Amino acid sequence: MSQPTGSASLGHAQQQPAPPPPDLVEVTLTINGSPKTLHVAPWTSLLDALRLQLDLTGTKKGCDHGQCGACTVLVDGRRINSCLTLAVMQEGRAVTTIEGLARGDALHPMQEAFVEHDAFQCGYCTPGQICSAVGMLEEGRATTDDDIRELMSGNLCRCGAYPNIVAAIRQVMDAQATDAKGTDAKATNKAGGPS
Amino acid sequence: MIAKPTIPDLLDQSPDRPGAQIGKPVSRVDGRLKVTGAAKYAAEFNTPGLVHGYILSSAVARGRILRMDTARALALPGVLQVFTHENRPSLPWFDRRWKDDDAPKGSPFRPLYDATIHHALQPIALVVAESFELARYAARLIHVEYEADPHQTDLQAASAAAFTPGKDKGGFEPPPKPRGDADRALAEAEVSVDLEFTQAVEHHNPMEMHASTVVYHNDGTLTVHDKTQGPLNTQTYVCNVFGLPKEAVRVISPFVGGAFGSGLRPQHQLFMAMLAATTLKRSVRVELSRPQMFSFGHRPETLQRVALGARKDGTLTAIIHEAVQETSQTENYVEVVVNWSGQQYKCDNVRLDYKLARMDTHTPLDQRAPGAATGVPALEIAMDELAARLGMDPLELRLRNYTEIDPNTGKPFSSKELRACFRQGAERFGWSRRNPVPRSMRQGRQLIGWGMATGVWDAMQGQASARARLGIDGTLTVGSATADIGPGTYTAMTQIAADVLGLPLDKVSFQLGDSNLPMAPLQGGSWTVSSVGSAVKAVCDRLRERLAKLATGLNDGPLKGLKAGDLDFAGGFLVARSDPSWRLSITEVMRANDLLVLEEEALSVPYYKAQMQHKAGTHSAVFAEVRVDEDLGTVQVTRVVSAVAAGRIINPKTARSQVMGAVVWGLGMALEEETMTDQRLGRFMNHDFAEYHIPVNADVHDIDVIFVEEHDEVVNPLGAKGVGEIGIVGVPAAIANAIYHATGKRICDLPITADKILEG
Numbered sequence: 001m002s003q004p005t006g007s008a009s010l011g012h013a014q015q016q017p018a019p020p021p022p023d024l025v026e027v028t029l030t031i032n033g034s035p036k037t038l039h040v041a042p043w044t045s046l047l048d049a050l051r052l053q054l055d056l057t058g059t060k061k062g063c064d065h066g067q068c069g070a071c072t073v074l075v076d077g078r079r080i081n082s083c084l085t086l087a088v089m090q091e092g093r094a095v096t097t098i099e100g101l102a103r104g105d106a107l108h109p110m111q112e113a114f115v116e117h118d119a120f121q122c123g124y125c126t127p128g129q130i131c132s133a134v135g136m137l138e139e140g141r142a143t144t145d146d147d148i149r150e151l152m153s154g155n156l157c158r159c160g161a162y163p164n165i166v167a168a169i170r171q172v173m174d175a176q177a178t179d180a181k182g183t184d185a186k187a188t189n190k191a192g193g194p195s
Numbered sequence: 196m197i198a199k200p201t202i203p204d205l206l207d208q209s210p211d212r213p214g215a216q217i218g219k220p221v222s223r224v225d226g227r228l229k230v231t232g233a234a235k236y237a238a239e240f241n242t243p244g245l246v247h248g249y250i251l252s253s254a255v256a257r258g259r260i261l262r263m264d265t266a267r268a269l270a271l272p273g274v275l276q277v278f279t280h281e282n283r284p285s286l287p288w289f290d291r292r293w294k295d296d297d298a299p300k301g302s303p304f305r306p307l308y309d310a311t312i313h314h315a316l317q318p319i320a321l322v323v324a325e326s327f328e329l330a331r332y333a334a335r336l337i338h339v340e341y342e343a344d345p346h347q348t349d350l351q352a353a354s355a356a357a358f359t360p361g362k363d364k365g366g367f368e369p370p371p372k373p374r375g376d377a378d379r380a381l382a383e384a385e386v387s388v389d390l391e392f393t394q395a396v397e398h399h400n401p402m403e404m405h406a407s408t409v410v411y412h413n414d415g416t417l418t419v420h421d422k423t424q425g426p427l428n429t430q431t432y433v434c435n436v437f438g439l440p441k442e443a444v445r446v447i448s449p450f451v452g453g454a455f456g457s458g459l460r461p462q463h464q465l466f467m468a469m470l471a472a473t474t475l476k477r478s479v480r481v482e483l484s485r486p487q488m489f490s491f492g493h494r495p496e497t498l499q500r501v502a503l504g505a506r507k508d509g510t511l512t513a514i515i516h517e518a519v520q521e522t523s524q525t526e527n528y529v530e531v532v533v534n535w536s537g538q539q540y541k542c543d544n545v546r547l548d549y550k551l552a553r554m555d556t557h558t559p560l561d562q563r564a565p566g567a568a569t570g571v572p573a574l575e576i577a578m579d580e581l582a583a584r585l586g587m588d589p590l591e592l593r594l595r596n597y598t599e600i601d602p603n604t605g606k607p608f609s610s611k612e613l614r615a616c617f618r619q620g621a622e623r624f625g626w627s628r629r630n631p632v633p634r635s636m637r638q639g640r641q642l643i644g645w646g647m648a649t650g651v652w653d654a655m656q657g658q659a660s661a662r663a664r665l666g667i668d669g670t671l672t673v674g675s676a677t678a679d680i681g682p683g684t685y686t687a688m689t690q691i692a693a694d695v696l697g698l699p700l701d702k703v704s705f706q707l708g709d710s711n712l713p714m715a716p717l718q719g720g721s722w723t724v725s726s727v728g729s730a731v732k733a734v735c736d737r738l739r740e741r742l743a744k745l746a747t748g749l750n751d752g753p754l755k756g757l758k759a760g761d762l763d764f765a766g767g768f769l770v771a772r773s774d775p776s777w778r779l780s781i782t783e784v785m786r787a788n789d790l791l792v793l794e795e796e797a798l799s800v801p802y803y804k805a806q807m808q809h810k811a812g813t814h815s816a817v818f819a820e821v822r823v824d825e826d827l828g829t830v831q832v833t834r835v836v837s838a839v840a841a842g843r844i845i846n847p848k849t850a851r852s853q854v855m856g857a858v859v860w861g862l863g864m865a866l867e868e869e870t871m872t873d874q875r876l877g878r879f880m881n882h883d884f885a886e887y888h889i890p891v892n893a894d895v896h897d898i899d900v901i902f903v904e905e906h907d908e909v910v911n912p913l914g915a916k917g918v919g920e921i922g923i924v925g926v927p928a929a930i931a932n933a934i935y936h937a938t939g940k941r942i943c944d945l946p947i948t949a950d951k952i953l954e955g
Contacts, residue, residue, distance in 0.1 A: 067485070
């Protein structure tokens with residue numbers, strides 16, 4: 001038997017005009033090293049502000065719900081899902097996106113490692129993976145491949161490039177460890193250690 | 196001009212020959228664009244004055260819209276229009292105007308056509324506003340009253356009215372006629388198995404959500420950036436639906452964030468963006484939300500039965516494979532599910548049966564290895580069970596019934612190095628050390644199991660064209676209107692072109708994703724290298740011939756009088772094979788002939804005659820190790836070895852990634868992926884990434900890919916079969932069989948979630 005159904009949630013409020021869209025708010029952020037002043041609605045996510053207002057489309061929208069990690073950026077060096085924060089909440093903070101990782105023509109070591117290890121196919125989750133990997137190494141919690149897998153599991157890759165992603169991150173992690181050792185050794189020498 | 200389809204055209208396959216680029220594991224040529232964020236996808240073409248559309252989806256599964264009140268949405272400043280079935284402009288009535296290159300028989304879905312609701316989440320309105328957030332907000336202010344009709348979304352119930360489809364879709368072959376008497380042979384078999392399988396609905400869920408940006412130009416022409424596996428398919432569809440000449444619509448989609456089949460048909464966001472752009476005369480973007488990614492095609496739910504009979508020595512005497520699959524009320528979506536069971540093994544008594552059942556859902560849609568990924572696992576799980584009942588090694592059972600011809604057609608395979616896959620895969624995995632007894636390996640509370648299975652897919656080729664332009668500086672640009680949804684088409688085509696003309700890779704660029712380029716078929720079914728790659732080879736062969744003629748015709752040149760076949764092309768030079776010190780650069784040849792550019796276009800046509808006389812396929816042997824937690828029922832796939840025979844591999848690096856990624860897909864299919872229907876409401880209930888589980892990094896461990904050597908002179912002039920699908924096909928069964936070996940439980944309902952392991 002057929003029965004009419006309605007969107008009950010709206011109920012009698014139907015007759016009332018809806019609240020108007022919110023006014024724009026001025027926000028100043030440091031984006032990839034440069035200060036930017038934006039006029040955004042309070043309901044605009046950092047992700048949409050980046051993609052639509054700043055034309056920084058390297059940061060991807062994969063779900064808009066914090067479930068896939070494609071929108072990962074670094075805020076004051078920490079990795080966050082830019083779809084889960086509003087642009088107005090980041091006033092005064094430093095945001096690094098995928099576009100801000102390379103130094104001129106020189107790719108960031110993580111970007112180079114991703115190319116070398118073929119750590120992507122379609123490339124859509126890639127900026128988020130790379131920003132997340134850079135942030136993860138900064139956290140200093142990963143020592144094994146299993147750690148990398150666990151700490152990178154917030155970044156989905158539908159092409160299934162995971163083993164190559166782990167290999168790429170491993171390479172950068174090992175290179176950083178070697179560099180750190182070299183720096184430590186130098187420091188020890190300077191301090192007048194055994195020579 | 197049509198390229199001559201001659202067979203001995205096959206290039207020397209050694210990656211060490213002069214000028215070789217094919218066969219080298221080079222990094223992706225578009226890698227830099229992808230890791231810097233510079234690669235632009237459909238929703239990333241920002242343009243002045245761009246407005247945003249947001250789609251409202253139906254709340255009921257079947258029925259009709261009685262009333263829609265859009266006044267509150269329209270009253271908001273910044274909302275430009277709300278499109279519904281009541282105010283849409285005139286749209287074509289004939290089905291054929293709505294057909295696309297991947298449409299099956301039936302009536303394609305027409306968004307906003309009338310008040311009828313065919314399936315849950317059907318798009319019923321488009322709000323267009325100055326900002327994305329405003330459009331989304333306004334969509335929630337639309338009041339809809341429905342009259343809901345009873346729906347049928349239960350395949351078990353719907354299968355009572357299942358029917359046998361015809362040849363209802365391109366690429367679909369109905370099952371062959373029965374051979375022998377399979378039912379009698381089964382009844383009389385010394386050993387037999389008879390199993391029933393269910394395969395859950397799966398959604399493609401590429402990371403990039405479907406989106407279209409339509410840029411409206413002042414002269415009324417449109418540039419369409421669409422998420423598509425074929426820019427020409429998009430162009431034809433929008434021209435037919437909106438009554439536009441091809442010259443007025445250019446599709447430009449250089450990057451596609453995955454698709455796996457979801458971009459084979461134009462999805463409704465394209466229609467919506469076009470509708471708004473042509474009506475409002477504005478540039479419009481419409482992007483689906485992740486839940487709306489569950490509102491169109493999916494891998495169909497399938498019920499199967501596989502029964503096998505054998506003699507005690509393992510010789511198969513009966514194969515029965517029956518499948519019932521869902522389709523919509525309006526189209527006959529079909530895929531090859533059961534035919535593989537007549538092709539894989541030698542057997543005199545075979546009966547294959549394939550039926551469709553209508554449900555109130557959106558029409559299903561090809562998803563990675565459509566049909567094979569559903570049907571082959573059922574056969575391969577049944578083979579494993581048969582091996583267990585025979586007390587025989589599962590690999591030995593497959594070798595016992597190995598076939599060198601396709602029993603369905605009686606034709607020989609164009610090539611089939613599956614034995615080498617078995618041998619090399621088993622060796623790499625350590626299969627000979629397997630104790631056949633279930634539950635024989637454990638570590639603490641972890642049961643360890645080893646399983647294996649075979650994979651198969653077709654090697655296909657379609658017609659395709661390519662255009663090439665060689666400059667006097669030795670730079671080459673080649674283009675074809677194909678797509679690169681992730682396999683590495685840019686890279687593979689660049690390698691093929693560079694290889695033929697002996698150019699360094701950085702002198703060659705390949706263009707795709709543009710409807711102004713020469714014709715290419717949809718990217719799908721693992722046939723892009725075969726189809727478009729052959730066109731690229733053909734057009735570069737033609738340039739090579741012209742250059743050779745020009746060089747050997749130069750009166751005072753060092754190559755005078757030589758034949759084209761006496762020359763190598765390497766490093767930008769034409770080199771005499773007899774004495775490499777005799778050579779001319781491409782620049783020298785062109786300058787001496789007063790040429791600044793050489794241009795060619797070629798159409799590549801399959802070797803129809805040779806291909807008709809053969810069955811062409813890719814094959815694989817997959818070995819998997821699982822650890823099953825006895826208390827929790829959780830499964831970890833700790834090792835997978837996939838040995839693949841797919842002809843010549845153009846780029847072992849990207850091809851390995853494709854197979855590896857497909858193994859991850861197989862893992863998802865075996866253990867995680869399942870779109871569940873709330874039968875009371877007739878709608879999918881887990882329509883986001885939190886509830887629809889795809890494998891994450893922590894789910895994936897060692898994946899080892901082997902490409903066995905395979906030569907094939909029938910499939911195409913490159914001898915390359917393509918690897919997009921073959922990687923997934925054997926994986927679900929190898930994992931299911933490993934779970935059996937670990938636990939002693941034979942689970943035939945995919946995905947094998949923890950509850951099923953704990954239950955039995």
